[in-house]
Amino acid sequence: MKFKILLLILFASGYLICQTKNQKRINFTDYDQFDFSKNIQPIASDNIFSDSIFNIWCGSVIQGKNGKYYMFYSRWPRIDGHYAWVPNSEIALAIADKPEGPYKHLKVVLAKRGAQFWDGVCTHNPAVVAFQGKYYLYYMGTTGNSVVNMPASMKDNNWWEYRNNQRIGVAVTTNLEGEWKRFDKPVLDVSRDSTANDALMVSNPAVTVDKNGKVVLVYKQVAKKSGALRGGKVRFGVAFSKSMLGPFIKHPDPIFQNKQKDHENAWMIAEDPFLWSSNGKIYAVVTDVIGAFTNKQAALALLTSIDGINWKPTLNPQVVPHRIDFLNGLKSDDKLERPWIYFERGKPKVLFGALGINKRSYSVNVAIKLKQ
Numbered sequence: 001m002k003f004k005i006l007l008l009i010l011f012a013s014g015y016l017i018c019q020t021k022n023q024k025r026i027n028f029t030d031y032d033q034f035d036f037s038k039n040i041q042p043i044a045s046d047n048i049f050s051d052s053i054f055n056i057w058c059g060s061v062i063q064g065k066n067g068k069y070y071m072f073y074s075r076w077p078r079i080d081g082h083y084a085w086v087p088n089s090e091i092a093l094a095i096a097d098k099p100e101g102p103y104k105h106l107k108v109v110l111a112k113r114g115a116q117f118w119d120g121v122c123t124h125n126p127a128v129v130a131f132q133g134k135y136y137l138y139y140m141g142t143t144g145n146s147v148v149n150m151p152a153s154m155k156d157n158n159w160w161e162y163r164n165n166q167r168i169g170v171a172v173t174t175n176l177e178g179e180w181k182r183f184d185k186p187v188l189d190v191s192r193d194s195t196a197n198d199a200l201m202v203s204n205p206a207v208t209v210d211k212n213g214k215v216v217l218v219y220k221q222v223a224k225k226s227g228a229l230r231g232g233k234v235r236f237g238v239a240f241s242k243s244m245l246g247p248f249i250k251h252p253d254p255i256f257q258n259k260q261k262d263h264e265n266a267w268m269i270a271e272d273p274f275l276w277s278s279n280g281k282i283y284a285v286v287t288d289v290i291g292a293f294t295n296k297q298a299a300l301a302l303l304t305s306i307d308g309i310n311w312k313p314t315l316n317p318q319v320v321p322h323r324i325d326f327l328n329g330l331k332s333d334d335k336l337e338r339p340w341i342y343f344e345r346g347k348p349k350v351l352f353g354a355l356g357i358n359k360r361s362y363s364v365n366v367a368i369k370l371k372q
Contacts, residue, residue, distance in 0.1 A: 031278060034302075036302060040351070040368055043367070046101060047101050047369070051105065054076060055076055056365050057085060058073050058074040060126045060340050068096070079150070087159070093105075099367070107177075120141075122140075122162060124142075138206075140204065167188070172245070195223075200223060202237075204219060206274055236256045287300060300319035301313060322335045324355075337354045338354040
């Protein structure tokens with residue numbers, strides 16, 4: 001009897017060790033089975049990046065060669081209201097000694113440069129990528145000549161001019177604190193075909209390099225719609241290139257569609273993707289706008305793909321719920337948007353996101369430390 005008990009103990013111990021080893025393997029290569037929600041920690045006050053004058057949005061983080069951490073983020077005056085990002089945003093740079101912060105503003109990176117440029121009035125949605133000795137900063141830019149009354153509102157028809165003129169660009173540098181080379185044309189423009197899914201506007205770039213060395217660019221797209229100032233439904237597309245600077249070849253159909261559910265009539269299904277590649281697959285964290293992937297409206301969802309075209313939810317798709325916890329015991333009154341994951345030595349260490357405070361009277365970037 002004692003011998004049988006000993007065998008059971010040894011078997012159980014071996015099983016647990018095996019499971020632990022498998023969990024470690026799953027954690028950092030096979031995210032199809034990984035559960036981010038079990039690794040989320042409450043947000044400490046030092047991990048909230050805020051500015052008393054500016055709204056802060058987005059947040060793309062990378063470690064420099066000097067060991068410092070750099071956050072590329074969007075900002076615009078608080079006094080102009082939340083929706084003033086469309087005509088007034090600029091991309092700035094902050095620096096920290098640790099990936100979770102605290103961050104300190106360093107400089108404006110992509111400033112206004114005149115309405116004669118495609119990105120001369122507004123820059124937004126930064127996504128920084130290090131590749132073959134250079135840094136590439138993908139972003140949305142727009143231009144226009146109409147006056148938008150402040151505080152800005154989507155009810156102002158002039159606001160839509162700047163929204164509909166959004167295009168995707170890329171800037172290049174070899175020094176994160178140095179000057180960035182901007183280009184006179186977008187790296188991804190709208191399609192000339194007036195019936196295309198992206199005939200009206202393109203924005204929200206997310207970039208990774210796949211297992212074959214191909215550059216994968218996922219982007220927001222809006223089609224034209226007769227009589228509708230805001231255009232048609234908001235969807236996401238994907239384009240591919242052999243170079244970070246393009247040209248990009250677009251896939252004709254929208255992605256992030258849940259074919260098992262009928263969401264065809266929804267104005268928006270997913271939003272704000274963050275991409276990375278691992279173990280021969282591509283992963284995306286997106287805002288699950290209507291609960292198509294997690295059954296939880298406005299949660300962050302984890303999706304997986306082998307080709308960047310066909311996507312499905314992972315085994316544990318919910319990354320965070322629509323409300324997040326602070327270390328002081330309070331919950332956010334807004335959903336987390338613009339996700340970005342900072343990886344260190346191949347391990348996910350910090351989840352960043354933009355967050356409105358007090359019904360979006362102002363906004364901040366938060367760093368959510370992940371259990372290691």
